[in-house]
Amino acid sequence: MAGGQGDAKVEVFDAEEDVAVALAKYIARLSDVHTKGKGVFTVVLSGGTLIDTMRKLVEPPYLDTIDWSKWHVFWLDERVVHKTDPLSNYKLAYDGFLSKFIGLLEAEPNYFISLLFYLVAIPPNNVYAINDTLPAPEDAADDYEACLKSLVEKKVLELSQASSFPKFDLMLLGMGPDGHVASLFPRHPLLEEKNRWVTYIKDSPKMPPERITFTFPVINSSAYIALVVTGADLAKAVHIALGNHEPSDVLPVQMVSPEGELTWFLDKPAASKI
Numbered sequence: 001m002a003g004g005q006g007d008a009k010v011e012v013f014d015a016e017e018d019v020a021v022a023l024a025k026y027i028a029r030l031s032d033v034h035t036k037g038k039g040v041f042t043v044v045l046s047g048g049t050l051i052d053t054m055r056k057l058v059e060p061p062y063l064d065t066i067d068w069s070k071w072h073v074f075w076l077d078e079r080v081v082h083k084t085d086p087l088s089n090y091k092l093a094y095d096g097f098l099s100k101f102i103g104l105l106e107a108e109p110n111y112f113i114s115l116l117f118y119l120v121a122i123p124p125n126n127v128y129a130i131n132d133t134l135p136a137p138e139d140a141a142d143d144y145e146a147c148l149k150s151l152v153e154k155k156v157l158e159l160s161q162a163s164s165f166p167k168f169d170l171m172l173l174g175m176g177p178d179g180h181v182a183s184l185f186p187r188h189p190l191l192e193e194k195n196r197w198v199t200y201i202k203d204s205p206k207m208p209p210e211r212i213t214f215t216f217p218v219i220n221s222s223a224y225i226a227l228v229v230t231g232a233d234l235a236k237a238v239h240i241a242l243g244n245h246e247p248s249d250v251l252p253v254q255m256v257s258p259e260g261e262l263t264w265f266l267d268k269p270a271a272s273k274i
């Protein structure tokens with residue numbers, strides 16, 4: 001499989017709505033390949049607008065055709081706040097995505113149908129949220145890394161043969177106007193982290209300042225990465241990332257260079273300066 005940004009696919013759609021449709025198709029196809037092939041699909045979510053752009057996935061036909069019971073869900077980065085805090089990326093994904101299953105369960109009057117549906121929904125134990133009882137970011141990062149290591153032992157997660165870092169099946173990335181991905185910000189020393197799987201930041205320029213984040217060696221060991229970028233405010237960073245000129249500073253998004261396949265999903269406003 002080819003890798004790196006040089007081989008990236010760039011898909012440009014007329015509107016955000018078209019990105020949402022294409023993203024649902026893409027995720028459903030990869031889910032099918034992985035759940036039928038190895039019986040597990042490891043998916044990493046970001047915060048930000050990504051969750052809203054995933055909205056079509058929890059609508060028919062995908063809601064009924066995806067084998068959700070084989071999904072394992074992780075977070076690329078998380079704010080060190082309680083899971084019920086409006087700033088929590090877990091809460092964002094729960095409200096916009098994961099709760100749709102629960103909502104359906106509650107709406108189903110027939111106990112046996114709801115039980116059956118529960119068996120095919122994402123098992124709650126397969127949703128790996130940050131441990132929000134640990135107030136220090138360094139402890140939360142250690143705890144999440146330990147969680148990943150135990151999943152490697154249980155063979156839920158595999159290690160990349162090339163890098164020896166965990167290899168997730170699919171990472172869904174957003175990008176900020178400054179070109180940040182995950183909680184890896186321009187010119188921050190965390191961009192150079194070479195050993196940790198999960199690390200922490202206490203001085204994030206985007207609020208809140210305390211976060212945990214996957215590192216680039218983990219991001220770049222992925223089998224598939226989707227960079228989902230919509231809106232005119234991101235056009236400049238997209239231009240730098242995909243343009244042919246050499247910027248004086250490399251943006252974090254330009255360091256996304258997976259072993260596997262990278263696909264950009266852009267709407268026309270985000271692609272307007274390419």
Ligand SMILES: O=C(O)[C@H](O)[C@@H](O)[C@H](O)[C@H](O)COP(=O)(O)O
Nearest residue numbers: 046047048049174175176181182
């Ligand atoms: O916690 C966060 O801040 C997010 O996880 C972050 O990594 C996000 O993906 C980008 O900031 C893009 O966010 P937008 O889609 O809102 O621009």
